[in-house]
């Protein structure tokens with residue numbers, strides 16, 4: 001979930017719609033929300049996620065993850081290193097780490113990550129990413145090599161999520177395809193169904 005996509009909806013409203021569709025993991029990505037507002041949003045969203053049995057991760061901000069009692073954090077190259085995130089969060093919370101390919105995924109494992117977010121898998125409009133598009137074949141190689149759960153991110157939507165699942169990836173992170181849908185909850189249901197029916201089929 002992102003604060004810059006569908007900004008006319010509050011973060012809590014977006015979370016409720018995603019949860020109504022059965023989102024299993026919700027990551028709160030707030031690049032344009034001032035800290036006090038971000039803390040209030042994180043607390044409210046984490047509480048809604050916990051009620052719904054959904055894992056809630058905070059992007060970038062270990063401090064907000066701790067203050068909101070989130071399940072964990074996601075960090076990339078421009079954030080705290082994974083080892084520092086772990087030091088602050090302890091063993092019971094998740095630390096997810098961004099990787100751009102096989103080497104990055106191995107480094108994330110060595111740094112103590114619980115999962116790797118690998119991308120940009122396809123082109124994305126949500127973020128200007130300083131890394132080339134990976135493509136499905138390279139992504140498949142990361143999945144095959146990584147002992148950690150791999151989550152594909154970047155341009156994933158209903159049109160291609162089955163291909164992501166077929167690689168054996170543990171999950172797919174979707175922002176715009178879900179949030180820009182007219183019925184967000186229904187789109188999440190469709191995305192999850194498409195992922196589940198193709199997972200690991202190798203098609």
Ligand SMILES: Cc1ncc(COP(=O)(O)OP(=O)(O)O)c(N)n1
Nearest residue numbers: 074075076077098117118151153173
């Ligand atoms: C699941 C997942 N994978 C990758 C990212 C990207 O994190 P990062 O590289 O730190 O970039 P920003 O999202 O902070 O712009 C992610 N957030 N989630």
Ligand SMILES: Cc1ncsc1CCOP(=O)(O)O
Nearest residue numbers: 120124126154155174175176
């Ligand atoms: C945060 C991030 N990191 C790589 S691509 C991306 C954005 C994904 O958004 P979308 O699902 O709209 O392409």
Ligand SMILES: [Mg+2]
Nearest residue numbers: 060075076079
């Ligand atoms: Mg980050």
